[in-house]
Amino acid sequence: MTENTQRRSIGAKRNPASAEAILDAAENLLAERGLRGFTIEEVARRARAGKPTIYKWWSSKAALLLDVYQRQKTIAFQDTGNLEDDIVAFITAITIHWRDTPAGAVFRSVIAEAQSDEKAGQALRRFSDERLSETSFLILRGLERGEIKNGIFPKHAARWISSYLWFRLLTGDLDVSQQNLRRDVSVLLLGLRKDEK
Amino acid sequence: MTENTQRRSIGAKRNPASAEAILDAAENLLAERGLRGFTIEEVARRARAGKPTIYKWWSSKAALLLDVYQRQKTIAFQDTGNLEDDIVAFITAITIHWRDTPAGAVFRSVIAEAQSDEKAGQALRRFSDERLSETSFLILRGLERGEIKNGIFPKHAARWISSYLWFRLLTGDLDVSQQNLRRDVSVLLLGLRKDEK
Numbered sequence: 001m002t003e004n005t006q007r008r009s010i011g012a013k014r015n016p017a018s019a020e021a022i023l024d025a026a027e028n029l030l031a032e033r034g035l036r037g038f039t040i041e042e043v044a045r046r047a048r049a050g051k052p053t054i055y056k057w058w059s060s061k062a063a064l065l066l067d068v069y070q071r072q073k074t075i076a077f078q079d080t081g082n083l084e085d086d087i088v089a090f091i092t093a094i095t096i097h098w099r100d101t102p103a104g105a106v107f108r109s110v111i112a113e114a115q116s117d118e119k120a121g122q123a124l125r126r127f128s129d130e131r132l133s134e135t136s137f138l139i140l141r142g143l144e145r146g147e148i149k150n151g152i153f154p155k156h157a158a159r160w161i162s163s164y165l166w167f168r169l170l171t172g173d174l175d176v177s178q179q180n181l182r183r184d185v186s187v188l189l190l191g192l193r194k195d196e197k
Numbered sequence: 198m199t200e201n202t203q204r205r206s207i208g209a210k211r212n213p214a215s216a217e218a219i220l221d222a223a224e225n226l227l228a229e230r231g232l233r234g235f236t237i238e239e240v241a242r243r244a245r246a247g248k249p250t251i252y253k254w255w256s257s258k259a260a261l262l263l264d265v266y267q268r269q270k271t272i273a274f275q276d277t278g279n280l281e282d283d284i285v286a287f288i289t290a291i292t293i294h295w296r297d298t299p300a301g302a303v304f305r306s307v308i309a310e311a312q313s314d315e316k317a318g319q320a321l322r323r324f325s326d327e328r329l330s331e332t333s334f335l336i337l338r339g340l341e342r343g344e345i346k347n348g349i350f351p352k353h354a355a356r357w358i359s360s361y362l363w364f365r366l367l368t369g370d371l372d373v374s375q376q377n378l379r380r381d382v383s384v385l386l387l388g389l390r391k392d393e394k
Contacts (some may be wrong), residue, residue: 047200083390111367112309125368142389149391156381157389159364160357166367167360170308171322191388192339192354193280194346 022047022054028066035109036103038065062110062120066127069106073097083142087161087185088178090138094165099174108169131159160188219244221252225266229301232306235262259307259317263324266303270294280339284358285375287335288347291362305366329355329387357385 025047030038040061044051058064075097078089098104114124137141138161143154164184168174222244227235237258241248254260272294273305275286295301311321333351335358361381365371 001201037258061338108312112312115305115309115367123368125370128368139389147391148389149387151386152389154381156377157384159381160361163360163364167356167363170312170363171325172318173322180353183350184356187349187354187388188356188384189388189390190338190346191384191386192345192349193386194344195392 010136018047019128020047022049022057022064023067023071025049027071030065030068030102030106035105040064058123060117060119060123062113062117063123065106065110066123069103069110070099070127072103072129077137077141079141082187083138083147084182084185085147086138087188088181089167090135090137091185092182093174094177095168095174095176098169104169104174111166111170128162132162135161145181164188215244215246215250216254219246219254220264220268222246223261224268225302227262227265227299232302237261250299257314257316257320259310259313259314260320262303262307263320266300266307267324269298269300271352274334274338276338280342280344281379281382281386282336283338284385285378287332288358288362288373288378288382289375292365292371292373295366301366301371308363308367325359329359332358361385 022043025031027045029042029046038061040051040054043049043064045055047054054064058067075090075093078093079084080086080089098107103146110120110124114120132155135158139148139152139157141156142148143152148157168176218239223235226243227237228241230306235258237248237251240246240261244251251261255264255380272287272290275283275290277283277286295304307317307321311317329352332355336345336349336351336354339345340349345354365373
């Protein structure tokens with residue numbers, strides 16, 4: 001691309017619509033060309049933005065991909081009325097989303113990139129920390145219902161759930177039967193240890 | 198390298214020492230040149246083996262790296278006399294090994310490679326499945342001691358431990374305080390759910 005195809009922002013003020021335009025362009029590009037065709041250059045061209053503008057708001061391609069990924073993730077924390085079913089529903093929804101849409105490949109690629117690129121690593125850490133806070137909501141709802149032990153830290157509990165999901169994603173093990181999933185979730189709820197008599 | 202620097206194996210019989218020689222060469226190369234300098238070509242040259250021989254026994258660079266990684270991992274399943282301390286000791290040993298030796302970077306790189314390379318993915322799946330069987334030993338010992346609930350599947354329990362470790366490795370979060378680790382392990386042992394009165 002050449003410089004004159006870019007629309008220069010007038011002055012230093014950030015155009016509030018620009019970030020949305022960039023995310024729209026990124027989302028469309030990803031849908032059309034896939035991960036291999038996803039470049040900041042092409043996002044910039046489509047959004048009529050300068051690359052420096054994009055890099056001012058997103059530190060790396062991985063950071064931009066994470067925002068697109070999160071934008072497309074429309075997974076609610078279903079309220080089934082009890083903690084066990086809430087967790088099963090959440091894990092089921094994420095594994096299906098990863099398995100049946102390009103989201104799984106996108107997230108895997110970001111995790112991979114984060115292992116050798118420091119900026120991608122920072123973006124992933126920030127992102128996963130935000131997700132832990134979000135997933136904590138499941139635990140907080142269980143606390144409100146009186147289902148959860150005193151002294152449990154919601155974010156620590158959420159980390160077990162995220163870890164479980166990442167391991168399945170990264171080993172390509174997303175066809176989880178409901179029976180196996182319930183067995184795994186019951187370990188998290190009841191623990192490994194035998195109750196003392 | 199040129200073909201004539203390779204020592205050709207005589208006939209189709211596999212030289213039993215060759216696999217060891219290749220692993221030795223791979224280990225030395227990794228120590229000397231790091232991940233960036235680690236190539237099958239150079240391993241072949243140093244081991245005086247043909248590349249086809251290496252690829253006959255290891256499907257990919259990732260598979261060879263995993264064998265080298267595992268060979269250097271001298272982590273025993275310490276018998277502390279109880280399950281909680283056994284698990285804490287195991288997680289502590291692995292996180293320190295990953296943090297303080299090149300092993301962490303090697304394993305991260307293999308997981309990353311496995312996200313876009315199918316052969317690396319297969320090697321990682323086989324490897325992690327073997328590790329789950331190995332880590333199950335901790336759970337089996339707890340079962341023998343009568344510490345664990347009936348109906349717990351050792352490999353499923355081990356998967357929670359591996360998942361926890363991978364998540365910490367991949368988010369660069371290996372400085373785990375003993376206090377936080379004990380809190381996390383107690384969730385796995387006691388579960389999230391409040392005991393019914």
